[in-house]
Amino acid sequence: MATERYPHLKVTDPTVYNLILQQEALERSTLKMIASENFASFSVLEATGSPLTNKYAEGYPAARYYEGNAVIDEIEDLAITRLKALFGAEHVNVQCLSGSPANQAVYRAVMKPGDKVMGIPVSEGGHLTHGWKVNFSGKDYLQVPYGPNPETGILDYDQIREIALKERPRMIWCGTTAYPRTIHYDKFAEIATEIEAYLVADIAHISGLIAGGVHPNPVPYCDLVSSTTHKMLRGPRSGFILSRVEDRYQQKYYADSKLNLAKRIDRAIFPGLQGGPHMNVIAAMAVAFKEASEDSFKVYAQQVVKNAQTLGAYLQEAGIHLACGGTDTHLLLLDFRAEEFTGKDVSQALARAGIICNFNMVPGDQRKPMVTSGVRMGTPGITSMGMKEDDMKKVAEWITRVVRSIHTETAESVEKAVAAEIADYTKSFKVPGLSD
Numbered sequence: 318m319a320t321e322r323y324p325h326l327k328v329t330d331p332t333v334y335n336l337i338l339q340q341e342a343l344e345r346s347t348l349k350m351i352a353s354e355n356f357a358s359f360s361v362l363e364a365t366g367s368p369l370t371n372k373y374a375e376g377y378p379a380a381r382y383y384e385g386n387a388v389i390d391e392i393e394d395l396a397i398t399r400l401k402a403l404f405g406a407e408h409v410n411v412q413c414l415s416g417s418p419a420n421q422a423v424y425r426a427v428m429k430p431g432d433k434v435m436g437i438p439v440s441e442g443g444h445l446t447h448g449w450k451v452n453f454s455g456k457d458y459l460q461v462p463y464g465p466n467p468e469t470g471i472l473d474y475d476q477i478r479e480i481a482l483k484e485r486p487r488m489i490w491c492g493t494t495a496y497p498r499t500i501h502y503d504k505f506a507e508i509a510t511e512i513e514a515y516l517v518a519d520i521a522h523i524s525g526l527i528a529g530g531v532h533p534n535p536v537p538y539c540d541l542v543s544s545t546t547h548k549m550l551r552g553p554r555s556g557f558i559l560s561r562v563e564d565r566y567q568q569k570y571y572a573d574s575k576l577n578l579a580k581r582i583d584r585a586i587f588p589g590l591q592g593g594p595h596m597n598v599i600a601a602m603a604v605a606f607k608e609a610s611e612d613s614f615k616v617y618a619q620q621v622v623k624n625a626q627t628l629g630a631y632l633q634e635a636g637i638h639l640a641c642g643g644t645d646t647h648l649l650l651l652d653f654r655a656e657e658f659t660g661k662d663v664s665q666a667l668a669r670a671g672i673i674c675n676f677n678m679v680p681g682d683q684r685k686p687m688v689t690s691g692v693r694m695g696t697p698g699i700t701s702m703g704m705k706e707d708d709m710k711k712v713a714e715w716i717t718r719v720v721r722s723i724h725t726e727t728a729e730s731v732e733k734a735v736a737a738e739i740a741d742y743t744k745s746f747k748v749p750g751l752s753d
């Protein structure tokens with residue numbers, strides 16, 4: 318018999334209880350294909366919901382500003398040890414509250430206001446924090462933009478080098494939110510070293526692929542690496558930074574400082590930007606890092622990529638164009654530039670049909686970011702449910718039926734029929750953190 322969910326909440330706050338159950342039902346009966354979403358395990362959720370939430374622990378293990386932190390120190394040390402082992406990092410910080418705060422700390426540790434930062438604009442697949450004009454990173458620092466080739470959608474490393482040599486930024490971000498191809502950190506490292514820039518990988522989208530051994534690891538090539546933990550890595554909502562201990566540009570930029578790179582990162586997080594760490598979340602991170610170190614996670618990561626590639630091939634067969642010509646990762650970018658309907662039309666139609674993804678700019682997009690010509694989708698969520706290559710044939714058929722019906726008389730009935738088929742199909746899959 319299934320255990321009753323949230324028995325206390327059910328009594329004390331039925332309003333919140335019912336809203337949570339509604340969201341759970343939605344996630345059980347639809348396809349979670351937002352490339353940055355996933356299902357955390359029951360164990361991760363239990364640690365997140367534990368009374369560790371009550372503890373204040375400003376500082377770092379063995380150097381706290383509050384008493385009573387002996388157990389808390391063990392928890393943070395455990396998360397640190399597991400994370401170091403997972404990525405082979407010299408130093409890690411697990412206190413970042415999420416991806417943007419982690420990236421904010423990166424700037425504080427290696428940049429001065431007004432310095433140039435090279436990053437991909439949001440509209441071309443970068444992140445807000447890589448120097449976008451409305452974000453702190455674009456207001457306090459000067460973005461030198463680079464991006465994938467608008468024709469091919471692929472990063473052109475010769476062109477990136479040319480921009481770097483001309484602009485000589487102090488820091489280069491290599492990381493994206495919408496790039497389906499492998500990122501060549503070795504090539505970025507050559508460029509950064511040539512101009513003596515800090516190289517920072519933002520691996521939020523692909524940290525699970527890296528931990529699972531199906532994407533190159535940036536750690537040997539980068540000064541710093543930042544990530545969230547709740548995307549493919551299946552952890553709680555949080556962030557971390559991996560770094561070298563010594564700063565290779567200490568003499569150039571920080572000759573007067575006694576703080577090496579690792580210490581500057583730690584100081585940037587606390588006391589620079591944050592107060593008490595969320596220890597319930599850090600415990601859940603430790604759980605997720607253990608899960609990600611297991612052989613079953615490697616199998617999962619391989620399946621995520623196989624599913625994305627299989628789904629991409631079926632979609633192409635059905636005449637749907639893919640930016641970059643396909644994928645090496647968890648992510649597909651469907652390109653509707655040639656269509657009279659927009660990316661937003663497609664993502665909304667798919668959502669009504671039970672396929673949850675998001676509209677997204679594609680390389681060479683002429684439409685505005687609020688409508689776009691593209692749709693971004695990923696396979697981490699549906700692979701966590703247990704779907705394999707055969708299931709991708711079904712998923713591709715559903716997507717194709719919905720896309721073909723857009724702006725036709727049959728749109729509503731097709732969307733309803735697909736939603737019902739998906740609700741039925743998903744019943745046979747076990748959803749981590751949701752199904753008993």
Ligand code: DSN
Nearest residue numbers: 352353416444494521
């Ligand atoms: N919100 C994330 C994504 O969907 O890619 C980026 O932070």
